[in-house]
Amino acid sequence: MLAYIARRLASTVLVMGIVAVFVFLLLHLSPGDPAAIIAGDNATGEQIAGIRKQLGLDDALPVQFYRWLAAVLHGDLGISIFSNEPVAKLISQRIEPTLSLALMTLLIAVTLAVSFGVVAAWKVGSWVDRSLMVVSVLGFSVPVFVVGYMLIYVFSISLRWLPVQGYSPIDQGFGPWIERLILPSIALGLAYVALIARITRTSMLEVLAEDYIRTANAKGVATRSVLLKHALKNAGVPIITVIGIGVALLIGGVVITETVFNIPGVGRLVVDAISKRDYPIIQGVILIFSGVYVLVNLLVDLSYTLLDPRIRY
């Protein structure tokens, strides 16, 4: 087990190392002079030279990479070209809304999707099962921003039940915080629900066909307990796997959802950086989001043994 964890950790570090190389090279593999790209169309030669110097672009590539990586490992993601503030600071200022949105979505989506999938597998062919098929097809087809604007139009503009947009920090009250998170979480979570519910249903169907389920039913174990204790726990590995893989969906969706609902999070930070060509911000955010994704999937892998003691490494 320990050897497995060590091996898994080593491969995680390797993957992150490759991500770091990609992120670093992004700027340098692009056609043309990165400094000129960052400076924009109307920059003077002097400004470009200034940016070259600021980014250390005149050194050899490996030297630049080493310097950049050493800084990143010390938590220094560079300086924003536009605002002249450290990227790490800008990201940490924006982390609360993004984290709130992501965790709320995760909570809503997983609860909803797993119960949906369990009921659909339990009552195959029922209206719950059929509506799950509809939700899962729609969830993969309707883009986050279209769902978002539909929700805003119905619940905020027409019915006036919820505030239109924005974010309210949690330390200014739980009510306003959660009020503003409901619609974005639903919009962001739809595709995620579709993904998880589908796998839950398939995995549950497989387990429900097992002999020990028939035995449990035969000896009169309550349905609830058969479904949740006997079946769901044994159907857990694929579900957890998909929850981990789906985090990529969540991360991509966060960027869009924050734009739709005007949430001042990390996603907005990166979208605002696009038009300003603020490359250190884009690099920093990609690095952090990829790190989160890799880390979540590492935890998912390690959780298999807890979930299913038959799995030994």
Add this chain to the structure above:
Amino acid sequence: MSVIAAEPALIAAKPRSAQLRRFARRNPTIVAGGTILAIIAALAIAAPLFAGDAITMQPALRLRPPSEANWFGTDHLGRDVFARTVYGAQVSLFVGISVAAMSITGGLFIGLMSGYFRRVDAVVMRLMDGLMAIPAILLAIALVALTRTSVSTVIMAITIPEIPRVVRLVRAVVLSVREAPYVEAAIAGGTPTWKILARHILPNTIAPLIVQATYICASAILIEAALSFLGAGTPPEIPTWGNMIAQSRLFLSRAPWTIFCPGIALAMVVLAVNLLGDGLRDRLDPRLARRM
């Protein structure tokens, strides 16, 4: 004997329409997805013939609700939303098909090499793992932000994150067939490697790749729209669904049709491609179908 002899004659005698109906009954999703897609593609191609003017601004006619003159209303610059929605289909379909074709081609080549040559495998798969760890939209944003925005940049930027998924799929197929007796026989018989790859291994990848291509097409259309919506996609003067929604954001309460018409068109196209993919998967790749 007469019964056996009669059977082929019976099948052959069935009219074509009956065959089509039987195909439709057995593969409802392929037919539904394919039909919607064919209609939208036909509209997109024929756009110059009937859609009208998608570019001219008529500020006097701004934010008009849907009417006989403007079926989908007009946007904040007085442009016809119907014409723009129809023209938007051109970009979406073009991007979807191009990305699917390019990522399948690239992924197929890398996957064949990686699956067949063990020494290449270790390095390539680590690189692919790294590429896959970067969320696709973010990678595309970074790639677009670097270069001047154009449709071809967007296509490249969406293709690159899709390639690792194809590579993994192809590699898995290659690994499963490279030990098969007929491949070993070919090696023993001295068949050149390129011929083994092309003739004995490649055909196995075709069915799963067709299915994968439809899913890539759907995801490419979604990502293109998302990139345009975020301002990192096709140039704003080109009418794409993502651009239309982005430019109409502020008018959601006054002119919801400016957002929902392109939004629904987008969802319909993606839905059609996904249905087609699901149907093809059930038909071509039954093993995968059972797992899903």
